[in-house]
Amino acid sequence: MKWLVSLVGAGLVMITLRDLFHTLWHPTRHGGLSRLVMTALWRLARRFRAPGRVVGLVGPLAMVTVVGMWALTVVLGWAIVYWPHMPGAFTFSPGSKAAQEPALLDSLYLSLVTVATLGLGDIAPDEGWLRLVSPLEALVGFALLTATVSWVLEIYPALTRRRVLAIRLALLRDADPTTPQIDGTAGALLLESLATEVARVRIDFTQYAEAYYFHDGEDHSSLAAMVGYATVLAQRGQAAERPEVRLAGALLTGALNDLAAILDQRFLHTGGPPTAVFAAYAADHGRDGAQP
Template identity: 85%
Template sequence: MKWLVSLVGAGLVMVSLRDLFHTLWHPTRHGGLSRLVMTVLWRLARHLPARRRAVGLVGPLAMVTVVGMWAGTVIIGWAVVYWPHMPEAFTFSPGSKAAQEPALLDSLYLSLVTVATLGLGDIAPGEGWLRLISPLEALVGFALLTATVSWLLEVYPALTRRRVLAIRLALLRDADPQTEHLDSTTGALLLESLATEVVRVRIDFTQYAEAYYFHDGDDHSSLAAMVGFASSLAQRGHAARRPEVRLAGDLLAGALTDLAAILDQRFLHTGGPPEQVFAAYATDHGRTSAQF
């Protein structure tokens, strides 16, 4: 029975590590529990009275919640591993009152100080197999801290790329270039560079799906509001006389279609054409997609 309880604890640890792996390091970032937490928080925020303020907090709050979930599951899982063998399989420092506490409390305490790599030493594993797995918990705690920092450093550059594209589209919207303005080598280069930026954002939504749940601020910096204008630019490029401009317009249209497919597949599930997906994307972020 003791080993069955310990196996349950090991299973909890593995569930947390699997979710961490799929959220941070898997090529397509198909997180399980973490994606569920973010989706639930996003949907709840959309129905709150102070919707705009609440939605702006979802991204950072969701990341903190997910990291806390990972840490809590690892701590509880390892505590369950220790629990059936406490206190007979452990040694206690002289004068320590830890052995007088309930076994579950001691197990939680040992798990917490181990995962935090504090190593206070008042409770130490005595049996050989426990002496092997206890340092593994410290390694997991160190990996969790490193992964959290790496996650933050990866997500915010992705948000920056998305907002840069949105602001660039907003500036172009204000300039309102017509087909005759785009019908030049400069126009072809402009459309091609926009296609490249759209592809980067598409990759970001694949690699950093949690970035979807970050609010972009006002319409000027919101891709959800401005992506419709990118479709308009692609149509103007396609109507140009120069073949290189038409090619660049087709590249931009293809990049936008690919972006719409990713948004629909992973977040929106409309099953419709790109125009419908972008409209749903704007609505989901509390915007109105720019159409020209």
């Protein structure tokens, strides 16, 4: 029975590590804890029509919630591993009152101390297999901390790339170049560079799906509001006379179609054409979408 309880705790730890792995290093559209938490908070904020400042907190708050749940589950899982073997399989420092406490409390305490890599030493494993398991928990705690830092450092550059593209589209919308104006080498380079940036954002939505649930602030920095104008530029490029401009317009159209497919597959589920997907994307982020 003791081993069965310990296996339950080990299973809880493995579930957490699997979720962490699929969130950071092998993202899938099947989601996990992070996707469930972020989707729930996002839908809740949109359903009650929370103001922009509140919606802007959804992404960071969801990340903090997910990391907290990861840490809590790891600590609880390892405490369950220790619990059936407490106190007989452990050595307590002289004068310590820890052995007088309930076994579950001592197990939680030991798990917290170990996962935080504090190494206080007042409770130490005595059996051989536990002496191997405890350092492993410390390694998992270190990996969790490293993964959290890595997650933050990966998400925010992705947000920056998305917002830079939105601002660039906003500036182009204000200038509103016509088909004759982009029918040249400069126009071809412009459309090709936009296609490259759209492709980068598409990859970001694949690799860092949680970035979708971050609010972009004002319209000029919101891709949800500005992506519609990119389709206008692509159409004008394809209507140009120069073949290199038409090619660049076709590249931008292809990149936008690919982006729409990812947005629809992972987040929106409209089943419609790219224009409908971008309209749903704008609506989901509280935007109207840029019009020609």
